[in-house]
Amino acid sequence: MEWQQFVMNLDTLDPAIVEEIFTRHNAWSVTLSDAGNSPVLEPGPGETPLWAETRITGLFSADADLGKLEAELLQELQLTHLPPYRIDKLADRAWEREWLTGFGPMKFGERLWICPGTSEVEQQDAVIVRLDPGLAFGTGTHATTALCLEWLDGLSLGGKMLLDYGCGSGVLAIAAIRLGCRETAAMDIDPQALIATAQNAERNAVAGRVRVYGSEADIEGVFDVVVANILAGPLVQFAESITSTLAGDGMLALSGVLCEQAASVMAAYEPWIEFDETVCREQDGQTWSRLTGTRR
Numbered sequence: 665m666e667w668q669q670f671v672m673n674l675d676t677l678d679p680a681i682v683e684e685i686f687t688r689h690n691a692w693s694v695t696l697s698d699a700g701n702s703p704v705l706e707p708g709p710g711e712t713p714l715w716a717e718t719r720i721t722g723l724f725s726a727d728a729d730l731g732k733l734e735a736e737l738l739q740e741l742q743l744t745h746l747p748p749y750r751i752d753k754l755a756d757r758a759w760e761r762e763w764l765t766g767f768g769p770m771k772f773g774e775r776l777w778i779c780p781g782t783s784e785v786e787q788q789d790a791v792i793v794r795l796d797p798g799l800a801f802g803t804g805t806h807a808t809t810a811l812c813l814e815w816l817d818g819l820s821l822g823g824k825m826l827l828d829y830g831c832g833s834g835v836l837a838i839a840a841i842r843l844g845c846r847e848t849a850a851m852d853i854d855p856q857a858l859i860a861t862a863q864n865a866e867r868n869a870v871a872g873r874v875r876v877y878g879s880e881a882d883i884e885g886v887f888d889v890v891v892a893n894i895l896a897g898p899l900v901q902f903a904e905s906i907t908s909t910l911a912g913d914g915m916l917a918l919s920g921v922l923c924e925q926a927a928s929v930m931a932a933y934e935p936w937i938e939f940d941e942t943v944c945r946e947q948d949g950q951t952w953s954r955l956t957g958t959r960r
Contacts, residue, residue: 666726667692670733672749674718677741682720685740689733691722723754772810773817776839791817791842794867795835807947808919811954812836812893815917819889821845827883827909829892830920834861834874836891841870849887851877886911892918896925903932910936910959918955926953936960 674682679696686694697719724730730751737746769779777785777792785792809832816836821844828837831850834857840848850861858876865874877883880902890910892899899906899918910916916937921929923944930939939957946952 667754668724668726668728668730669752669754670722670724670730670749671752672720673747674720675747677747679718679720681741682737685733685736686720686722689722689724689730689736690728691724693723695721697721726753770805770810772813776813776817776843778813778835778839791839793835793839793842793864795833795838795864807945807952808893808921808954809835811943811945811952812891812917812919813839815954815956816840816843816891819843819915821889824888825849825885826889826891827851827887829880829890829906829909830894830898831861831876832857832893834864834876836893837861837874838864838868838870840889840891841873842868845873845889847873847875849875849877849883851880851883853878880905883909885909887914889915890917892916893920895920896922896929899929900932903936907933907936907959912959914959916957916959919952921953921955923951923953926955930955933957 837848837850937957
């Protein structure tokens with residue numbers, strides 16, 4: 665089956681109205697994305713993040729009459745002409761696997777590798793995690809995830825218990841098992857993250873050793889290692905809750921923090937954590953940090 669893709673900059677148009685019109689014309693999917701260069705990193709609670717310049721993309725079957733769609737957009741929105749848009753013809757592909765086209769084996773630290781599908785690496789002592797993130801964040805391609813994976817690779821995790829707080833795809837919890845942890849827990853409030861984590865744990869034959877939680881209130885026990893790769897705001901907000909899951913002399917890693925936010929995040933944890941030197945990494949014009957330390 666072939667497809668058509670209708671891509672339009674929204675300018676000042678109401679995205680909800682445009683999305684509703686797309687849906688009436690049997691769009692198979694509707695996506696909002698950044699049409700400029702203004703990432704929304706940390707929306708407030710309950711907010712729906714939109715960009716200063718937002719683009720809407722609708723996927724339609726090959727026989728959909730997009731001329732009628734254009735006409736209804738003009739009429740419904742009371743416009744004489746539409747904002748910049750284009751219509752693309754798309755060949756049929758396994759869209760849910762498209763992310764793999766730019767994702768090959770990636771090495772973190774000395775021996776840890778994240779690999780898609782059945783791809784292999786030549787390193788004899790390689791520790792391999794096979795990953796399909798699904799709709800959840802966390803492949804290792806982002807600096808924040810990479811910093812956490814490298815940190816885990818450098819630890820002696822044999823027999824330890826680890827908590828991945830805000831687990832996304834579950835990559836950190838699964839990598840920790842591969843690197844020697846006896847058991848891990850993975851918590852996220854996003855249902856898609858829980859699905860992706862469970863599937864990836866099954867894919868790596870560690871499902872029985874990764875406990876998945878949908879709420880911090882469900883987390884049981886304390887852990888030798890806690891990793892929280894989320895954002896600065898939630899890290900500060902939940903500082904006491906996160907540190908309460910850390911055993912005495914336990915190790916903590918925080919990421920998802922821009923370097924200019926590092927001091928304020930560390931200040932929130934100062935009553936409980938003695939921090940190591942901050943590690944920073946630049947990506948796409950932003951500098952991210954990894955904050956690690958030990959419980960006092």
